[in-house]
Amino acid sequence: MASIKDVALRAGVSVATVSRALSGKGKVSAASREAVARAAKELGYVLSYNASSLASGRSRNIGIVVPTISRWYFANVLQGATQELNERGYDLTLYNTSGEQRHRDAVFQDLLMRQRLDAVITVTLKLTAPELHQLRLVGKPLVALGGLLPEVSTIRVDDFNIASLATEHLVSLGHTKIAFLGGADVFNVDFNLPAARLDGFEYALDQAEIAVNPQWLLDADFTTAGAYQKVRSLLSNPRGRPTALLCASDEMAFGAIMAARDLGLSLPGDFSVIGIDGHELGELYGLTTIAQHPGAQGEAAVARIMELLGEDGHPDPPSPAPDQFFPTEFVLRTSTAPPA
Amino acid sequence: MASIKDVALRAGVSVATVSRALSGKGKVSAASREAVARAAKELGYVLSYNASSLASGRSRNIGIVVPTISRWYFANVLQGATQELNERGYDLTLYNTSGEQRHRDAVFQDLLMRQRLDAVITVTLKLTAPELHQLRLVGKPLVALGGLLPEVSTIRVDDFNIASLATEHLVSLGHTKIAFLGGADVFNVDFNLPAARLDGFEYALDQAEIAVNPQWLLDADFTTAGAYQKVRSLLSNPRGRPTALLCASDEMAFGAIMAARDLGLSLPGDFSVIGIDGHELGELYGLTTIAQHPGAQGEAAVARIMELLGEDGHPDPPSPAPDQFFPTEFVLRTSTAPPA
DNA sequence: CTGAAAGCGCTTACAG
DNA sequence: CTGAAAGCGCTTACAG
Incomplete structure (x- = not known):
């Protein structure tokens, strides 16, 4: 060459x-x-990028660390981030911790340290103190997507507010028997994101002076199949069932809808379901939800990285100022209605 | 440092x-x-990997080019590839052409050329002659996943055989009125993968001496929503409808099942559906399918790359590509049964 | 087994 | 505006 x-x-x-x-x-x-x-x-x-990087100290290469790829939110964040990076002529190095400590250690102790990156984006990962220390050692800009990290530039949605809003919607329709399906801790994703959503749910019920039925506070694993099982049980309880359900993700909401239908319930007449996410399939299911646009979040993370790198040659998309929440959108469809 | x-x-x-x-x-x-x-x-x-790479000519960095990320097959290929690479201490640089020519050009003309990679994996991309030429120029090992490329080591499933097998299953159940839902060309993915599956379908019908009804040869865009629309129309035709359907992907099969249910048909009594893929959700839908294990395909691609790089990481004399088909698995569930 | 030295292919003060 | 030269941090014959 x-x-x-x-x-x-x-x-x-x-x-x-x-x-x-x-x-x-x-x-x-x-x-x-x-x-x-x-x-x-x-x-x-x-x-040669290697030679150029060695001489200049800049790589035009951004690292992104995700806990998994084959889940809707993460795949879409990546989709947005890669497009935006491609646009700016940057490479993306992808690290997948796979929820396994072994992989995670390999990523943070080795791969990330090798000075081939200009900056790092972490997605929904709660870094440990040593991990944060390591990253600081390398001295590269860091942006955290989807959760709050001490002294790290963060892009995230307002989980508490989203859940509260969704709950208010159900309440305003006249529901009083409302269940919540949260997510158990998976993938080492322990930002208490589920907790924030649960808090928002309970807060909204409290404001409406509706008692929370502890039996209707459920957890699944963020998958459709997992939610299906839980909701099927929930709705089959002979001592009564809720008339509405808030799911912490759309994928779980799909499972909830399938379970209700399989039990012969008519939606939304017998049972209202609202999700959180904005999954494409929501349209087919008629799912009312709160869209959080993960692709745009990925783009915003890249834009923020570029700001931190002082690379403002491009008309930056309106990325929210450091302390704002990433905007979400209430999407009303046909899965929610007043109780029969 | x-x-x-x-x-x-x-x-x-x-x-x-x-x-x-x-x-x-x-x-x-x-x-x-x-x-x-x-x-x-x-x-x-x-x-410093940059310094090491510059001096040694080896990067411990593999490039992977995909046409999109946020679709089941691709997300799972990536999941498998990242885990396998991580295991071996390699970095992965992710290129997403996003089905846009502009992005694709950027990837092949610039990013890929910068000698930061030891090898390249392409997923379901039919490279053009100039693109192949470029890659050859760089002189790095190349593995193609999901389609045949001239003189390139390839990992792929036997689409013709898969479709033929799926069709035989329907025929053996006693169906004679069988439709096919293929995929239109999307993402610049033009390996005629849909065509190979259609060929297999027609071949199997021909063997069974069943006439193909051209009205029952459909195309969608590989999405659930797209399939839903097509199948809804198909099943509503007042002049009669098929009793069974082969879908070229599981995601489309889900749409087909939803459409049939929404029309009040009972499955599999009134209508049998078989998919191709092995999507996790298939279990919930009771979908009979042929699983192709994309995660394992991603791992296999990495393994093949490592062979090509040789144990010491230097390209070996090119050995003839072991051009076997990647194994698939027939999964019988409850979406297929004899016609009523 | 070990070290001095050349070289990988760039970038960037520095001096003109 | 331009070039000679040092230097980025390694690897690897080469000669001991």
Whole structure:
């Protein structure tokens, strides 16, 4: 492969001039610039990122750490982040801790440390003190998506408020027998995100002076199948069942709807369901939900990283200021209605 | 951050010895090895991958190019690939062409070319001649997942056979009025994968001497919602409807099942559905399907890459690609039964 | 088994 | 505006 020397030789200038011409930094005469461009093109030259990074200390490479990939929220965050990074000419190095401590250790102790990254985005991961310390050691910008980390730039939705709003919607429809399906701690994702949503739920009920039935506070594993089982049991209790349910994720809400239908209940007449997420399938299910746009969150995380890197050459999408919550959207469909 | 020099100084040896001790290559006395290990640990030393790569020509970094992330198959391929790579101490650089030519060009013309990778995995992408040429220029091992590429090591399932098997299953149950729901070309994924599955379908019907009804050959966009619309129309045709349907993906099969139910049909009594994929949700839907284990495919792609890189990481003389089909699995559940 | 030294391919003060 | 040169932090023949 052609190196910068070959280009310099062919263009009849020094390597320094080639570097300046190609990077656009520093003054270069129009003539030199053109000669370099031509020579580079003729030789099919592409610069070595390793060499460039070593010399300049900048990698144009962002690391992103996720607890899993094959779940709706994370796949969509990645989708948004990759597109935005691609747009800016950055590479993305993907680390998947897979909820396994062994993988997680490997990521934080080895992979992340190797100075190949300009910055790091963590998604829904509660870093331990040693992990945070490690990252600080490396001295790279860090943005946390989906949860609060001490002294770290964070992008997140207002889980408490989302759950409270969803609950208020059910209450305003006239429901008083309302259940909550939260998520158990999975993937080492322990931001108490489920807890914040549960708090919002209880707060809204409290405001409406509706008693919380502890039997109707459930947990599943954030999957459709897991929710199906729980809700099926919930609705089959011979001592009575709720008329409405708030699910902490849309995927769980799908399972809830399937369970209700399989039991012969008609929706929303017999049973109202509201989710949280904004999953594409929600439309088909007629699911009322609160959309949180994970793709846009991924983009926002990248935009914030670029700000931190001082890379403001691009018209940044309106990323919320550091201490604001990422905006969400109430989507009314047909899975919620007044109780029969 | 501590550099190799600092370690050498502290351990009282040369940088060459440090390099050899830490990499495990070359002879080093036990005493030196130990001194180096201790010094490195005390200083919290991690080597610079950029410098290491530049000097050695090896990156311990694999590129993977996907047409999208937020679709079941791709998310699961990535899940498998990241875990396997993590296990081996490799980084993964993720490129998402997003089905947009602009992104695709950026990936192939720029990002991929920058010599930061040891090898490349492409997923369900039919590379153009220039793209293949570019990749060859870089001279890195290449593995194609999900489709056949000329002179490229390939991992793929036998789409023709899968579709044929699924069709035979319906035929063996006694169905003669069988429809097929394929996938339109999306994401620039144009391996004629849908075509291969259609061919298998038609072949099996032909073997059974059952005529293909051209009205029952449908296309959707591989999404549940898209399939729902198509199947709803299919089943509402007043001139008669099929008693069974083969869907080219499980996600589409879910849409088909939802459509049939919404029309008041009972499954599988009135209508049998079989999918292809092995999606987790299939269990909940009782979907009979042919599982293709994308996570395992991702792992297999990584394993093949490692073979191509050779044990010491240097490309071996190209051995003939072991062009076997990736194994799939027939999963019988309750969505298929003899026609009423 | 070990070290001095060349070299990987760039970037960037520095001096002109 | 331009070039010579030092340096980024490693690896790896080469010679002991």
